[in-house]
Amino acid sequence: MNVYRATADEVLASLGTSRAGLSSKEAARRLAEYGPNAVERVRGKPLHKRALETLTHLFALLLWFAAAIAFVAHLIEPGLGMATLGYAIVGVILVNGLFAFWQEFRAERTLSELAKLLPAQVKVMRGEGVATVPAEELVPGDVIVVGQGDRVPADCRLIEAFALRISNATLTGEAMPLGRSAAPSDASDVLRSTNALLAGTSVLAGDGVAVVFATGSHTEFGKIARLAQGGTEDRSPLLEEVDSVSRVIAVLAFGLGLAFFGIGFEAGLSVWQASMFGIGTIVANVPEGLLPTITLTLAMGARRMARRKVLVRHLPATETLGAVTVICTDKTGTLTENRMAVRELFLSRTLAAAHPADLQPEQYTADRLLCEVSRRCQTVQWATDGGWLGDPMEVALVEMAERTGSASAGISLVSEIPFDADRKRMSTLHEMADGTFMYTKGAPETVLPLCTHLEANGRVAPLTRNLRQRLKEAEEALAKRGLRLLALAYRRLPAEAPLPTNEASLVFLGLVAFEDPPRKGVAEAVRSALQAGIKIVTATGDHPDTTIAIGRQIGLVGEEEIPQVVTGERLLHLSESQLWTALDAPCPIFARLAADQKLRIVRALRAKGHVTAVTGDGVNDAPALKEADIGIAMGRTGSDVAREAADMILVDDNFVSIVDAIEEGRAVFDNVRKFLTYVLTSNIAEFVPYLAFVLFGIPLPLTVIQILAVDLGTDLVPALALGAEKPCADVMQRPPRSRAELLLDHRLLLRAYGFLGLFEAAAGMAAFSFVLLQGGWSFGERLTADAHLYLQATTACLVAIVLLQVVNVFLCRDERTSLFSRARLANPLIFVGIAFEFAMILAVVYTQPGNVLFGTAPLGWQAWLSAGPFAAAMLAGEEMRKWIVRVYFARGQ
Numbered sequence: 001m002n003v004y005r006a007t008a009d010e011v012l013a014s015l016g017t018s019r020a021g022l023s024s025k026e027a028a029r030r031l032a033e034y035g036p037n038a039v040e041r042v043r044g045k046p047l048h049k050r051a052l053e054t055l056t057h058l059f060a061l062l063l064w065f066a067a068a069i070a071f072v073a074h075l076i077e078p079g080l081g082m083a084t085l086g087y088a089i090v091g092v093i094l095v096n097g098l099f100a101f102w103q104e105f106r107a108e109r110t111l112s113e114l115a116k117l118l119p120a121q122v123k124v125m126r127g128e129g130v131a132t133v134p135a136e137e138l139v140p141g142d143v144i145v146v147g148q149g150d151r152v153p154a155d156c157r158l159i160e161a162f163a164l165r166i167s168n169a170t171l172t173g174e175a176m177p178l179g180r181s182a183a184p185s186d187a188s189d190v191l192r193s194t195n196a197l198l199a200g201t202s203v204l205a206g207d208g209v210a211v212v213f214a215t216g217s218h219t220e221f222g223k224i225a226r227l228a229q230g231g232t233e234d235r236s237p238l239l240e241e242v243d244s245v246s247r248v249i250a251v252l253a254f255g256l257g258l259a260f261f262g263i264g265f266e267a268g269l270s271v272w273q274a275s276m277f278g279i280g281t282i283v284a285n286v287p288e289g290l291l292p293t294i295t296l297t298l299a300m301g302a303r304r305m306a307r308r309k310v311l312v313r314h315l316p317a318t319e320t321l322g323a324v325t326v327i328c329t330d331k332t333g334t335l336t337e338n339r340m341a342v343r344e345l346f347l348s349r350t351l352a353a354a355h356p357a358d359l360q361p362e363q364y365t366a367d368r369l370l371c372e373v374s375r376r377c378q379t380v381q382w383a384t385d386g387g388w389l390g391d392p393m394e395v396a397l398v399e400m401a402e403r404t405g406s407a408s409a410g411i412s413l414v415s416e417i418p419f420d421a422d423r424k425r426m427s428t429l430h431e432m433a434d435g436t437f438m439y440t441k442g443a444p445e446t447v448l449p450l451c452t453h454l455e456a457n458g459r460v461a462p463l464t465r466n467l468r469q470r471l472k473e474a475e476e477a478l479a480k481r482g483l484r485l486l487a488l489a490y491r492r493l494p495a496e497a498p499l500p501t502n503e504a505s506l507v508f509l510g511l512v513a514f515e516d517p518p519r520k521g522v523a524e525a526v527r528s529a530l531q532a533g534i535k536i537v538t539a540t541g542d543h544p545d546t547t548i549a550i551g552r553q554i555g556l557v558g559e560e561e562i563p564q565v566v567t568g569e570r571l572l573h574l575s576e577s578q579l580w581t582a583l584d585a586p587c588p589i590f591a592r593l594a595a596d597q598k599l600r601i602v603r604a605l606r607a608k609g610h611v612t613a614v615t616g617d618g619v620n621d622a623p624a625l626k627e628a629d630i631g632i633a634m635g636r637t638g639s640d641v642a643r644e645a646a647d648m649i650l651v652d653d654n655f656v657s658i659v660d661a662i663e664e665g666r667a668v669f670d671n672v673r674k675f676l677t678y679v680l681t682s683n684i685a686e687f688v689p690y691l692a693f694v695l696f697g698i699p700l701p702l703t704v705i706q707i708l709a710v711d712l713g714t715d716l717v718p719a720l721a722l723g724a725e726k727p728c729a730d731v732m733q734r735p736p737r738s739r740a741e742l743l744l745d746h747r748l749l750l751r752a753y754g755f756l757g758l759f760e761a762a763a764g765m766a767a768f769s770f771v772l773l774q775g776g777w778s779f780g781e782r783l784t785a786d787a788h789l790y791l792q793a794t795t796a797c798l799v800a801i802v803l804l805q806v807v808n809v810f811l812c813r814d815e816r817t818s819l820f821s822r823a824r825l826a827n828p829l830i831f832v833g834i835a836f837e838f839a840m841i842l843a844v845v846y847t848q849p850g851n852v853l854f855g856t857a858p859l860g861w862q863a864w865l866s867a868g869p870f871a872a873a874m875l876a877g878e879e880m881r882k883w884i885v886r887v888y889f890a891r892g893q
């Protein structure tokens, strides 16, 4: 039987199920039979391709080039040790490539592990009520409930639909919203049938109940999964900058290599000997571990964020967060608890404020009707585990109605106009014993204008201008206390009348005021964000006065301040420049926004040059989330569509987590700079020996193999440790970094190359000279490459560089703050790094294989000590520099 041509009941029968769904036992049985509802993920890029990429990026190509020259040199002029050099460089490329690949692989695994923390959930009818189960557990025959913003989890046939509109864009590429109903369809295929909901598509509006007829790879989506998957990777500002930094360094290294080749040749070396100097220069200047360390730093940032309840969907977003200058947040659920309780009522019966306990549902028609609207005009469902499932505000209403004993049996819901963020109201149509009723609830300013009458003491009275004024005043008084408001109304219709397309001629019943207190910690987070120079824009669908009152409680609005609130309606009439001016306020507030207006605000913020983080939960928020530099969706209340458009997800919907994540994001940028400073410092110490060799005609103080021992040996783990540093204490006291601020700016270069590097180069050269002079060498004397004294001298140079790097790792932990100024303990990885560094250098100096591989010889303790004064001088000099920076360049550093 064709699932879309038959009637709903025929389809249910053919799938062995009913409107009440399957029993849990039957569902479990079918799950074992049909398997989980999952489409096997196709990997974005095959492994071998990705491995190849790590071996062919710019630095690797440069090193391949160097290795090729070494091999050619060996062929033409054997005996210079060029073959060993060639192998060593190839080894470096391979080790580095493997390492980068491993890092990428791990980072990807981190992301997919994080994604698993948040499985898609589906509402399923199981016997007595609705249960929430992971989408993977759906089986054919399951009856599911879908609503606005849901991603359809399997191929289903509708059995009930209210104003349902869907988008089949993931399957057909057409973004047009399509209407869907439960009636049989005579379409030629399932994609066109008007009663099918297909896996992977999304519900744009309305709600419905549908029966699953295909799961997993049997769905239309499963069949074309290969096409639908993939997706493009965003590149963050950081990654783009790393690309350009890599290019600059590569060109620099290549240029210097060429220059040194020329100089060596001029100094009387053979072409191939001179080429060794060229190669040495290239190897000395390429920061081999840069790329894997950046990936690792981002992945570690993502992990730390996950611990703080923020899941990152794309790695580069970790760092973009650090540059955020504006958070554009909604209110309900993000700034507030979204745990609603009915605090107060304003009843039409008395035209006075009342407590829920004052309701008299049996006695007065007005109260009875108010309870009925509260109980029925809802989208909540009764869950199998007891309690109500749905919007917390609606749950609070239903519970209020039930507490007051509102009878509920025997009244059927005929149809509904679902809630919509633009209309800010919803209505349902019910057949009752005494007639057909339409119940409406929504934001007072959208419901009150539709009311023409008011219900009081069993009488329906016209809503005069005076009465309207009373209602308006009551509304404002409640909103000013930070309460969230709904107006409730009804209309009696002729028997069996259809639901009007729009509400009108309503009878007002009362206002319900809910308390939704600010979340714990939000006030501190707001203070911290403002201190960090981040602007907070509130963009909510709620009432302006409610928003101001909450803003006041969390410190967005000063005690005495009367802020300018831009309402959605005013925004319609604002020109672009007026909007820009409104956004200049320290904490702009937008209230009663229509669904698409957030996008306009985000666009304006970005046009003003802000890096914008935007929160959202509904389908309508998806465009704004996409437009934002960082789209943040809600983990708990957010719709699937919003989550898919977002870069990160707040597991607990909490504003505090955004501020925490920004702190981590800033740390990522800082850490990459720390690591760069550290690595570039040793590049100078590796390069100066070549300069000295050429300028002063002394034996070469450091061989190419020894350079590699530093760059890919001793430096590696401490550099990674710097990449894993926790945020500095003052990271949230600084203004956000400007877009123009470069990762590799002149300050960093000057500090690494022109300052720290010089101490290290001096230490290396001094240790080298010290050993030579002690061994009886005199200036101008030539030494063979295998002379013991020469081997010892180069070893001393290597040891001095490594020892100063041990000190340097502590200096690089902070650009401005003294090493001694705080109790902050270094992260344990730094000590692991140093232990590794020592183990490695001891092996290089004091073991037979180490000596052979790296051309070293054992040293006496005096040679080690010779580096001491330079280490002390580097420490003192850097402390002095930091002091000067702190005192004379207090800001903007």
Ligand code: ATP
Binding pocket: 330, 331, 332, 333, 391, 393, 394, 419, 421, 424, 425, 426, 441, 442, 443, 444, 484, 485, 486, 539, 540, 541, 542, 543
């Ligand atoms: P935020 O955008 O900060 O999350 P919000 O949740 O108040 O705020 P919307 O969900 O757009 O924003 O709601 C706007 C208004 O619509 C609410 O203030 C309320 O008056 C009304 N409203 C919300 N939910 C419902 C509902 N289920 N039925 C009827 N009216 C509703």
